[in-house]
Amino acid sequence: MHTPSPPSAADHAGQYLALKARDARFDGRFFTGVTSTGIYCRPVCKVRTPKPENCRFFALASQAEAAGFRPCMRCRPELAPSGLQALGAQAWSTQDASAILARQAAQLLDAPQLWSDGSPSMGQVAERLGVSERHLRRIFEALWGVSPLQYLQTRRLLTAKQLLTDTALPIAQIAALSGFASVRRFNTVFAAQYRLQPRALRSAAGRSSSHGLQLRAAYRPPLDEAALLRFFALRSLAGVEQVDVDTLRLSRTLALDWAGRTLQGWVQLQFAPAQSEVRITVSESLASALPLVMARMRSLLDLDADPHAIHAVLQASFPNGAGLRVPGTVDGFELAVRAVLGQQITVQAARTLGARLVQRFGAPLETPLDGLTHLFPTPQALRQASDEDLGSLGIVRQRQQALRAIATAVADGQLTLNPSADVSATLAALQALPGIGAWTANYIAMRALHWPDAFPAGDVALHKALGVREQPRPAVAAEQASQVWRPWRSYATVRAWSLLN
Numbered sequence: 001m002h003t004p005s006p007p008s009a010a011d012h013a014g015q016y017l018a019l020k021a022r023d024a025r026f027d028g029r030f031f032t033g034v035t036s037t038g039i040y041c042r043p044v045c046k047v048r049t050p051k052p053e054n055c056r057f058f059a060l061a062s063q064a065e066a067a068g069f070r071p072c073m074r075c076r077p078e079l080a081p082s083g084l085q086a087l088g089a090q091a092w093s094t095q096d097a098s099a100i101l102a103r104q105a106a107q108l109l110d111a112p113q114l115w116s117d118g119s120p121s122m123g124q125v126a127e128r129l130g131v132s133e134r135h136l137r138r139i140f141e142a143l144w145g146v147s148p149l150q151y152l153q154t155r156r157l158l159t160a161k162q163l164l165t166d167t168a169l170p171i172a173q174i175a176a177l178s179g180f181a182s183v184r185r186f187n188t189v190f191a192a193q194y195r196l197q198p199r200a201l202r203s204a205a206g207r208s209s210s211h212g213l214q215l216r217a218a219y220r221p222p223l224d225e226a227a228l229l230r231f232f233a234l235r236s237l238a239g240v241e242q243v244d245v246d247t248l249r250l251s252r253t254l255a256l257d258w259a260g261r262t263l264q265g266w267v268q269l270q271f272a273p274a275q276s277e278v279r280i281t282v283s284e285s286l287a288s289a290l291p292l293v294m295a296r297m298r299s300l301l302d303l304d305a306d307p308h309a310i311h312a313v314l315q316a317s318f319p320n321g322a323g324l325r326v327p328g329t330v331d332g333f334e335l336a337v338r339a340v341l342g343q344q345i346t347v348q349a350a351r352t353l354g355a356r357l358v359q360r361f362g363a364p365l366e367t368p369l370d371g372l373t374h375l376f377p378t379p380q381a382l383r384q385a386s387d388e389d390l391g392s393l394g395i396v397r398q399r400q401q402a403l404r405a406i407a408t409a410v411a412d413g414q415l416t417l418n419p420s421a422d423v424s425a426t427l428a429a430l431q432a433l434p435g436i437g438a439w440t441a442n443y444i445a446m447r448a449l450h451w452p453d454a455f456p457a458g459d460v461a462l463h464k465a466l467g468v469r470e471q472p473r474p475a476v477a478a479e480q481a482s483q484v485w486r487p488w489r490s491y492a493t494v495r496a497w498s499l500l501n
Helices: 009-021 061-066 084-094 097-110 122-129 135-146 149-166 171-177 183-194 224-236 284-301 306-315 333-341 349-362 379-383 387-390 397-411 423-431 438-447 458-468 474-485 489-498
Strands: 030-032 040-041 053-060 214-216 242-243 249-258 259-273 277-282
Touching: 009 053, 030 061, 053 061, 061 149, 084 097, 084 277, 097 135, 097 149, 122 135, 122 149, 135 149, 149 171, 149 183, 149 214, 171 183, 171 284, 183 259, 214 284, 224 242, 224 249, 224 349, 242 458, 249 284, 259 284, 277 284, 306 474, 306 489, 333 349, 333 438, 349 379, 379 397, 387 397, 423 438, 458 474, 458 489, 474 489
Parallel strands: none
Antiparallel strands: 030 040, 030 053, 214 277, 242 249, 249 259, 259 277
């Protein structure tokens, strides 16, 4: 089993240099605990740089908090991109089963959709992963250096800290959104860990405007914001999405299932490249599910990607793609439908079919944003769609069957399409459905499951980009060529596609 090696003096020297330079490329990759203050900070923190002898370095915020440090109120560690991707890369590349399991457990503990009825227990996580709770605790500590409870508590507290600072939501609601069973328990844990009462974080700046709730999310540069938004713009569906590449803004409608209810609203994302941040505006109607909204937005824009780790593997083949990200999705079912519609036709033709589907089966929604008028169709709506209804939109019979099969599987809970889903099981389940082959399954895994090593080997555009289109078996040739890009083949795919633009 992989056990992380203790950081060397050279590691610490490099981290201190990044700290002195306030290098945003290392944001979230480590945190600095300052022994003279008891505070831990992001590498981008603008406070006076501490002396080297007063610094302790941690890979995760939970490690810093377990060592007794409190989060900085200025740089706000809760805004940092996750460091799990880089830390888990070795698990994917070496196929270390225990390390992969520990990474999956961390992803589940990070998943807000499991918080709607309170935080998940380790027993629930272990059961979902098919192992004993004792075994899971052991391998989790071995990989991450903290217990699952410590990891989860930090995740909950930092979520609460962001909502307390950036919104005017009632403290009781914030406690529930952060996974605490009661306000009393939340106040007790918050005060014990951070040595202040939750109300002390209330800020005049943290107020919702007439245009919704305002939040922030950081990312590690480089990120080619324009390229990412161009990808979405080429595929945007009328009524559901609006993308403005020039102003680096994306807006869309959104429906979420949360705590037994369906919430409907909209979000607007505005890149701020100078700060390596995204400003996120969320409609008040989605306030009851803010952690889930934030997680979906981070996944949509791939904000937790680690360009340094990825480029180290891909730069020999794709030297100019360091800023490219894997475009995600706000909803796995929506992405799966769009993937089926895009089978063997052009992007523009798939976009036309998608827009027709929205107008015919999507629920109307009133929003203050121009062009946002409909929600994407639900699984329930599409499972009930007749051949005649779908055929009238120009959708051929084979894809009609595939759409209804996916809609039925998702509606019945047999198929889960989000980053916490088991990749191997989901790929198998997808390909067992009519009309879903390896290309579609891997495309869905890349964008909906956020699997960094997905590879649609049968993609015609990929064959052209890789120069294997004229070979007798181009898919086999592409698969063979891709082995040197593991575990980042999803990113290699995006970089290869970019060569055709």
